[in-house]
Amino acid sequence: MNRDEALSPLFTDLYELTMMFAYRENHLAAKATFSLFIRGSEGLNRGFLVAAGLEDALSGLENMRFSQTDMDYLRSLNLFPEDFIRSLSGFRFTGDVWAMPEGTICFADEPLMEVTAPIAESQIVETFLINTLGFQTNIATKALRCMHAAKGRPIVDFSFRRTQGLDAGMQVARNAYISGFNGTSNVLAGKKYGIPVSGTMAHSFVLAVGSNVEAFRAYARSFPDNCIFLIDTHDVIEGAHSAVEVALAMAKEGHLLKGVRIDSGEMVETSKAVRRILNDAGLDRVQIIATSGFDEFEIEKALSGGAAIDAFGVGTKLGVSADAPYLDMVYKLARYDDRDVRKTSPGKITLAGEKQVFRIMDRTGKYASDTLGTRSEMIDGTEPLLIKVMENGRRILTSPTLQEIRKKIQDGFSNLDGGYKSLDHPDKYPIRLSPRLSEIQ
Amino acid sequence: MNRDEALSPLFTDLYELTMMFAYRENHLAAKATFSLFIRGSEGLNRGFLVAAGLEDALSGLENMRFSQTDMDYLRSLNLFPEDFIRSLSGFRFTGDVWAMPEGTICFADEPLMEVTAPIAESQIVETFLINTLGFQTNIATKALRCMHAAKGRPIVDFSFRRTQGLDAGMQVARNAYISGFNGTSNVLAGKKYGIPVSGTMAHSFVLAVGSNVEAFRAYARSFPDNCIFLIDTHDVIEGAHSAVEVALAMAKEGHLLKGVRIDSGEMVETSKAVRRILNDAGLDRVQIIATSGFDEFEIEKALSGGAAIDAFGVGTKLGVSADAPYLDMVYKLARYDDRDVRKTSPGKITLAGEKQVFRIMDRTGKYASDTLGTRSEMIDGTEPLLIKVMENGRRILTSPTLQEIRKKIQDGFSNLDGGYKSLDHPDKYPIRLSPRLSEIQ
Numbered sequence: 001m002n003r004d005e006a007l008s009p010l011f012t013d014l015y016e017l018t019m020m021f022a023y024r025e026n027h028l029a030a031k032a033t034f035s036l037f038i039r040g041s042e043g044l045n046r047g048f049l050v051a052a053g054l055e056d057a058l059s060g061l062e063n064m065r066f067s068q069t070d071m072d073y074l075r076s077l078n079l080f081p082e083d084f085i086r087s088l089s090g091f092r093f094t095g096d097v098w099a100m101p102e103g104t105i106c107f108a109d110e111p112l113m114e115v116t117a118p119i120a121e122s123q124i125v126e127t128f129l130i131n132t133l134g135f136q137t138n139i140a141t142k143a144l145r146c147m148h149a150a151k152g153r154p155i156v157d158f159s160f161r162r163t164q165g166l167d168a169g170m171q172v173a174r175n176a177y178i179s180g181f182n183g184t185s186n187v188l189a190g191k192k193y194g195i196p197v198s199g200t201m202a203h204s205f206v207l208a209v210g211s212n213v214e215a216f217r218a219y220a221r222s223f224p225d226n227c228i229f230l231i232d233t234h235d236v237i238e239g240a241h242s243a244v245e246v247a248l249a250m251a252k253e254g255h256l257l258k259g260v261r262i263d264s265g266e267m268v269e270t271s272k273a274v275r276r277i278l279n280d281a282g283l284d285r286v287q288i289i290a291t292s293g294f295d296e297f298e299i300e301k302a303l304s305g306g307a308a309i310d311a312f313g314v315g316t317k318l319g320v321s322a323d324a325p326y327l328d329m330v331y332k333l334a335r336y337d338d339r340d341v342r343k344t345s346p347g348k349i350t351l352a353g354e355k356q357v358f359r360i361m362d363r364t365g366k367y368a369s370d371t372l373g374t375r376s377e378m379i380d381g382t383e384p385l386l387i388k389v390m391e392n393g394r395r396i397l398t399s400p401t402l403q404e405i406r407k408k409i410q411d412g413f414s415n416l417d418g419g420y421k422s423l424d425h426p427d428k429y430p431i432r433l434s435p436r437l438s439e440i441q
Numbered sequence: 442m443n444r445d446e447a448l449s450p451l452f453t454d455l456y457e458l459t460m461m462f463a464y465r466e467n468h469l470a471a472k473a474t475f476s477l478f479i480r481g482s483e484g485l486n487r488g489f490l491v492a493a494g495l496e497d498a499l500s501g502l503e504n505m506r507f508s509q510t511d512m513d514y515l516r517s518l519n520l521f522p523e524d525f526i527r528s529l530s531g532f533r534f535t536g537d538v539w540a541m542p543e544g545t546i547c548f549a550d551e552p553l554m555e556v557t558a559p560i561a562e563s564q565i566v567e568t569f570l571i572n573t574l575g576f577q578t579n580i581a582t583k584a585l586r587c588m589h590a591a592k593g594r595p596i597v598d599f600s601f602r603r604t605q606g607l608d609a610g611m612q613v614a615r616n617a618y619i620s621g622f623n624g625t626s627n628v629l630a631g632k633k634y635g636i637p638v639s640g641t642m643a644h645s646f647v648l649a650v651g652s653n654v655e656a657f658r659a660y661a662r663s664f665p666d667n668c669i670f671l672i673d674t675h676d677v678i679e680g681a682h683s684a685v686e687v688a689l690a691m692a693k694e695g696h697l698l699k700g701v702r703i704d705s706g707e708m709v710e711t712s713k714a715v716r717r718i719l720n721d722a723g724l725d726r727v728q729i730i731a732t733s734g735f736d737e738f739e740i741e742k743a744l745s746g747g748a749a750i751d752a753f754g755v756g757t758k759l760g761v762s763a764d765a766p767y768l769d770m771v772y773k774l775a776r777y778d779d780r781d782v783r784k785t786s787p788g789k790i791t792l793a794g795e796k797q798v799f800r801i802m803d804r805t806g807k808y809a810s811d812t813l814g815t816r817s818e819m820i821d822g823t824e825p826l827l828i829k830v831m832e833n834g835r836r837i838l839t840s841p842t843l844q845e846i847r848k849k850i851q852d853g854f855s856n857l858d859g860g861y862k863s864l865d866h867p868d869k870y871p872i873r874l875s876p877r878l879s880e881i882q
Contacts, residue, residue, distance in 0.1 A: 013626035208464070
């Protein structure tokens, strides 16, 4: 979403609009604070989270406008009286927003954002905010887990064809990049975000040209200094020998083959065999890129098996966050008209009041624990994670660049102990309630 | 996507563009046919699929154009020479497309689409086509499984807040609707597609107003003939009694409460208890709507446990297809320059040649088996499922309405035996290769 592009408030569920109308009819117009967080649960296999999506969220809040066709559509539903529909033409989001900056390492059950505005306004943005922050936080988190598993090896996002729509593809490329990916195959994301793009050849190229050797030669003629050969269209060992043949010819003309790509089959023994073939031909500098079905679990498995892989392409399983395709992100009323409130449905209890997250570091700067407190309290020697980012509907901070967010994630992650980073059964990071917050529950 | 909106061909992976350039440099310009299908695998827990997404796919193919900013961006990569970039300004998709009409009940390993065009054109659309058809087919399929589990009870799509982006939310609402859902909470999808929208109130409404009874009264004042009360903000049994109190008052003024909604906790005993409370008060016509964590598996579980649920709201798990967040949809070269080709990578073997899917019915019209054959053959007494839908880059058929697609799905599904509809371990629908197709493999 571009910063100056209007966002339709119909990016919502109908009940937000029926409630908006009922609030108005019943003269409920006071300020309400909603708290947005990810519910922790037994099944949530995530030792940490990476807050993401704030840029799009704030841009959307600033640019929410009902268009004429939006109002015409609502009129056609015969659900709302004309004066209510007319009142929407002047709708603006005029609230205040506190949020964790993008790239903050955080945890389940911590508020990532709190929104305070007249209740009609803070209510109607719920669907948009959860949609925008939930998926991006999920992808940034999954991507950082992949980086962790790859132990310094570069990864490129190859997910675009299997993301759940165009919008998802763009968000995946962006959030994988802030979490440390080297780039993406997604050209539209490259254009929009300035993310490095990369790509080589598909099996269809080899099939169309007719043989491995001919295909590699043809490709090398077009991109002599930027070649990665796909070697598994047929037998991968034969493919590796073909790659060697063409690479040696390229070397005579002063061109270095960058790498070979393996996109199918068992990876550990295959990559080792390919490495030996390359090394035996003196092609030690040619990299092996592996790209079939990887995510953090498969990367860890391949590397712990001793696979000779120099770089990964990660696609589908990152693009849809296959092992956790959604996070249980919710947006709950915490305060209305100066009254702290919470719901008590079984298994879905929420915390009342306006909150702050206080991070406690140990003497070396490592994250030791977080305390959830009330927004007005101060806890000595801690860092408050929620920052006021919007006032009266306008952003009050400059947006960070992707590079700055990337750096923030890298720094934060280095302050997190290894136990919280485990891909399975991570340690549970300690989160406490301050005495003051406990009192109002 | 609107039919007349230009689609950027940068909705692609970079390797499609590098291959396009390499094809050009190496004078490979012949026609290529790609076959798009979903790979069957052990793990694919789907006895049937619903082909969906064709409307968006064809609209995109018709409207693919490189904009000036697209070309400027490609220029900035310093990867392609200027004459190649200039040649893109005239790019159009000029190919032919055969496809299963939207709503066709189909199966893994069957081609859903075949695209024939000069290889540069048929190559570059790969990412866009898989993205567009894969997710929509996945959602239409999952939604039909939900309808099957609900045994005639209405279902509404409540997924918008947890879909993977805006685009996904729109596609979910649309494809759930064609598979038989009653409507959606997604207002933007209601506006775009004319799908019925529905919605009631959230927990925040009850909390803001202050008590169940006050909240229900306030809501009934605003929507006297269109009320569903959310009864589980606090204890659900107390909530049910509050709903009865307000419903009886409404009845005195001639208004009927439509329903009560339960959004948390155990559903079987809770719904039965709520039913008794309503019936004891003579409110037999008030419906119970359940909306917490449902998908086809949870619906089946609740109903087989005897839950007193009249209608379902299905959200997150449909919206991301939680048990199968992606389908292994691929787009493989099957023919180039009048030569049938296929790849033979282990576990990823594809079928050569231009194909047709022939459906064989039994005497009662039930689907008996499918035969994959070559496109040019005729098999007596069968129905060919792939239709020519685009010629020289232009659609040659009128787009069906959502109602027509909905009807097609309903009819097709009634012709499918129960064993293929099982939610778990479905029977495997018989698919054979014709002798002629076998010959060219």
